[in-house]
Amino acid sequence: MAATYIEVSATKIEAMMSQAGFSELSVPGCAERVFVRQHHVHSKVQVRVYTSLNRTSNTLRDVGKDRMRVTAFYTDGSEKNYNDVSRFLFGAKGVNRASGEQDGDAAMSAVLDRLLERMREVYALINKAPRCPKCSEPLREACSKKKGPNHKRPYTSCLKHGCGHFQWIDRVKDHA
Numbered sequence: 001m002a003a004t005y006i007e008v009s010a011t012k013i014e015a016m017m018s019q020a021g022f023s024e025l026s027v028p029g030c031a032e033r034v035f036v037r038q039h040h041v042h043s044k045v046q047v048r049v050y051t052s053l054n055r056t057s058n059t060l061r062d063v064g065k066d067r068m069r070v071t072a073f074y075t076d077g078s079e080k081n082y083n084d085v086s087r088f089l090f091g092a093k094g095v096n097r098a099s100g101e102q103d104g105d106a107a108m109s110a111v112l113d114r115l116l117e118r119m120r121e122v123y124a125l126i127n128k129a130p131r132c133p134k135c136s137e138p139l140r141e142a143c144s145k146k147k148g149p150n151h152k153r154p155y156t157s158c159l160k161h162g163c164g165h166f167q168w169i170d171r172v173k174d175h176a
């Protein structure tokens, strides 16, 4: 049996975004509608919501690409040029629209509630992100993708242009 997906109306998403202080962002080359809000403390960090709403048809994307994602981006520079200067900071678990128990409006509200919760989560996590010891901007935590002895080794790095701070996060067991 094919999975069914909860339809979420574009109008409802727009209303929720504006209520939460988010505005629409046009991301070049991005097929879906994206909403954004700058963080009130970290002025260079923004929360972006990738809605899975198609930009042109304004309908939800094909089954399988049904996840709405909430991410934090570090934008170093003017907002107009954000695409050249914005870097992914971290993301939250996606919000699936796979149908559950509820139907119709109740199901749609449940999806939007989960999305809003995720938006708040990401916003709060930005406050808790470790700060760069050199410039005090929030640091990105990731794992090395390079093949070799450091493969999958976790590190923090600063996304601020020209800062260059980088540090391995060494797990205790590595030194045991």
Ligand SMILES: [Zn+2]
Residues within 6 Å of the ligand: 132, 133, 134, 135, 136, 137, 158, 159, 160, 163, 164, 165
């Ligand atoms: Zn820095």
